[in-house]
Amino acid sequence: MPEARGKIRVTCTVNGKAMKFSAFPMERLLDVLREQIGLTGTKEGCGEGECGACSVLLDSKLVNSCLVPAAQVEGAEIRTIEGLATGEQLHAVQECFITHGGAQCGICTPGMILAAVNLLERNPQPAEADIREALAGNLCRCTGYTKIFESVVRACEARSGKS
């Protein structure tokens, strides 16, 4: 099929799978993920990079996908909330968000969990101040953050074999 005028072809990896799509160069990664690839777990809260609901991991960096143009993801490795569990086995952070009240309405949850996973991959034993800082770009209106800190701390313990 011929490309629509002005669109570019982009090749990248999404949740471990090779993906090809065509998009306008400045089209938001958020829209590409949701509309073209059908990964609606990535949420839009503000569209201006303030709330973090659309956070994804781009080459292991936490980014707001509403601020990332399609042209920028050529060759990149993208991870979204859909790519976190291994089959039916949830990631420890996902599991702890369920059991320790880290998720309420769930709209900030995908981005918040990715921010937490990103932190634990960089720093497996973060202090509370590290957790606060790592999550500061992800707004939650439901929890008051206490249960989110608790969920992240418990996930660290679970991963390091404590329970």
Next chain:
Amino acid sequence: MPTPVIGTSVRRKEGREKVTGKARYVDDLKFPGMLHGVTVRSSAPRGTIRSIRFAEGIPWQEFTVVTAADIPGKNCVALIVDDQPCLAAGVVNHPEEPVVLLAHADAYLLEEARRAVSIEVEPLPAIFSIEDSLARKQIIWGSDNTFQSIVVEKGDLESAWRKADRIIEGEYFTGSQEQLYIEPQGMVATADRRKGITIWGSLQCPYYIHKSLTALFDLPPEKIRIIQMETGGGFGGKEEYPSMIACHAALLAWKSGKPVKIIYDRAEDMAATTKRHPARIRHRTGVSRDGKLLAMDIEFVLDGGAYETLSPVVLSRGTIHAAGPYECPNVRIRSRAVATNAPPHGAFRGFGAPQSVFALERHFDRVAEELDLTPEEFRRRNFIREGQTLAVDQVVREPVDMTRLMERAFEMSDYHAKRERFTRENRGRNAKKGIGFAAFLHGAGFTGSGEDYLASIVAVEATEEGRVRVLAASVEMGQGTNTIFAQIAADALGIEYDSIEIAQPDTANVPNSGPTVASRTCMVVGKLVESAAVGLKQTLIGSGLLSERYTAAEFAAACRRYIAQRGPLKSTSQYAPPPELHWDAKNYRGDAYGAYAWAVYVAEVSVDLRTFEIAVDDFTAVQEVGKVIHPVLAAGQIEGGVAQGIGLALYENVVWREGRMVNNQMTNYIMPTSMDIPRIRVHFEEIPYPFGPAGAKGIGELPIDGAAPAVINAVAQATGANLPRIPVTPEVLMEALEAMRA
């Protein structure tokens, strides 16, 4: 029988979907041929619409265009009174008033088209403040700009002033606040002239939308169907405004014959949808020399915006909570909700109470100071006790012990030692510390006879596999409705938590259990879940298919046999008021609420006198809420409400210009982040309420009432400033301290 699950923190029902990204929100819906819809709004705060112009260069023939002329039924968003139009016709009364709707398949082109519509308005003089509305500078609503006025009278105020040794006055202001759910508002509509209209949306009150669409389209109720999608936070913001968006989406779908999706972007959501009512509160308090309350005269005024919407009921709750958990023999509360040319203010967690509670608890710290008493000693001498009467003459029948709650909160926060130490160490320092508290109550359920009028219904039905499904219109929006309903049903039936399913709220399938508001879902609707479940069990036992004691397998077998022999197994329960509840709406007297939650919150702050920044370092929330159904969810409600209250106290400042919110972005309207909220210590006292499910009362709104006054009382202790106005941004604190020095 399985171990009871009430009182344990079972797994959240829809938790897995939420942490894996599988949960379906309205913006995740897609239908073939679906169009996007947008709203074109007024260009002036008040005036007469002269013309609507469609600029050249847009292929208008491809667009569906809707104006008020396209409305098949009554042009209103039906609620209490029908004063708010769905689309402005002839006149506009606030700057975000919807006038024209557009739909197109291409969202980018649609946005261009929105900018190409100009609405020419011949301006009329407008008013933007409580003062101008009360002074009737312009009459913009009814005969006197008043949506509702209320007078509460207890005892004999006039003679009480003569007995008072001291009379202390104060005036307080609370600003507007945006609910700021992280999922913006949105709706999808399909319309078929034969089959009717179906709505999918982010919403709290399926049957409110059902009512407004029925009126707007003049269709029989069975032709309207409302389905709630997973809802990304509400906090009251998705109580009444979703009806407006549903009406708009439905009108576009009706005219185009195609599914239409309207999703607000953040800027539109913040500017156009409802926010917390700004308030002005005046107190005149008479006390005896020994610190006993003798007289309270309170004036409570709310800015309701351009249309009545829910202002009368917000005013009602704010009024009843204005005199707090105190015993005072002589009280007068005069309240008024007035019109201004701003978008209507609406429901927001607390519903008028955070405004009046802030004023009271700030004022009482000042009264204590005037009396040379500690704030806690003044409260202790006046706390209400069982058998005494609240301001509306409601006899307290609960075994309330506010002093005990206060002492527990002080113990957990180390209040006394810290207050003494901060006072001593603050001298001469730029980095000051403070600790303060607030004592308050919050009534659960609709006010007065509200629950009688709602007459809510819940159903439960069994499947052949012995699973039981709860059918209710009360929605899950983060607070845990699905989970607690399942716990209540499981224990009432004596079966496993995992055997309970919660039906998606869909008006074609669930009865009207009322709106998901007013801290009523657990206490009122949860009780109906419990009684419907008990009814189902009794039906099985009565039919002879189940004995009094049974296993889960026997229950399942009985369900299967019952359904095979007699057909569907379903039980319903309808609200009936607890005995001895009486409410006199005319004189505003009696049992305003079936039960109250009672609380004392303590906040500890740091104040930097060079930057005027305030940080909340520690927060303790102690409350009595009846039986706690799910400790993790309940604590989550408290922590979230406290965080919103800290936002209300310190950060969240809606800046208005001519009736329009001008900082309608998350960049410059600041809500608390993970850096701003301390770990919140939560403690529950549990005194079972006989008419709640397993003894539970309401909990959702309580925490936002007390957080702001506790924080500001702490800032006042740190700085000595009076601080009668929230939010206390650094600028406000700087001005207050400069005024104090002058």
